[in-house]
């Protein structure tokens with residue numbers, strides 16, 4: 001029995017260990033896909049090997065002496081030569097680690113400052129608003145507000161300003177709340193009463209905390225078009241685990257097309273269609289209390305800035321929703337979400353409004369039409 005337990009534990013440990021080696025693993029910071037992630041990788045690799053060498057030398061020496069002077073059956077343990085005080089040795093093992101640490105510190109500090117610098121030239125600026133539990137992306141220059149998917153052009157640095165938003169955010173008049181404060185040393189503009197999150201796209205950048213009342217920044221960039229998975233990396237409440245997002249990198253041409261589509265109003269469904277019924281449900285029900293659809297406006301007359309919930313103007317153009325936990329194309333998931341959000345994401349701020357099956361079907365048709 002004991003052997004079997006040990007064997008099981010060994011197999012589980014081996015499986016956990018080797019799972020780190022799968023070639024198609026997502027969110028792999030060892031596969032940098034842009035210059036900022038590359039800088040971190042280029043720092044990590046030499047520091048890792050220095051640490052590995054120190055580990056092998058120290059542990060190797062330890063094992064050597066344990067083995068060399070072990071107690072053997074029928075023989076007393078060999079007693080090593082006893083030394084008290086050795087100036088040469090002590091100076092050596094004081095200076096050597098100090099030199100190693102200094103050698104590691106110089107490139108580390110240089111990289112930290114390098115990554116923190118705001119890039120010059122062509123830079124896309126995006127405000128990232130961390131909600132419980134989803135991400136809102138606000139492009140102030142383009143007039144775009146979207147959710148859970150950060151679209152960027154390849155080959156261009158993206159300077160994100162990170163803000164945590166809570167209930168107080170609803171009273172903010174414009175999306176510009178996530179701007180860093182004026183240069184006279186005032187704090188960042190009020191950003192509500194949210195909680196701490198952390199923004200992380202391992203293949204494109206390091207991680208940066210999102211802190212209430214403060215605007216932190218981060219630079220990321222993708223070399224190749226693709227979809228890069230990210231997630232909240234700081235425990236932020238019940239559905240922290242479901243607070244994912246994606247960075248979608250396009251060629252500059254594709255990105256321009258995406259911007260053009262995003263800035264256009266939502267499509268209006270054909271009269272008499274199920275989607276048109278869904279639009280009526282949306283407008284006459286509780287949806288507009290929190291959600292804005294460009295061309296429709298929400299309950300407060302906002303066309304862009306939603307009132308606590310994601311802007312849904314181009315909902316069906318996104319692959320995922322609800323903190324990138326659900327697939328937009330999966331109508332059953334969408335119906336289940338509308339039926340009872342908190343059953344899928346614990347603590348979800350979107351209430352269960354007791355919608356009828358007919359209302360849910362109509363809303364699913366309407367949301368599915370918003371490309």
Ligand code: CUA
Nearest residue numbers: 197232234236
């Ligand atoms: Cu947001 Cu964890």
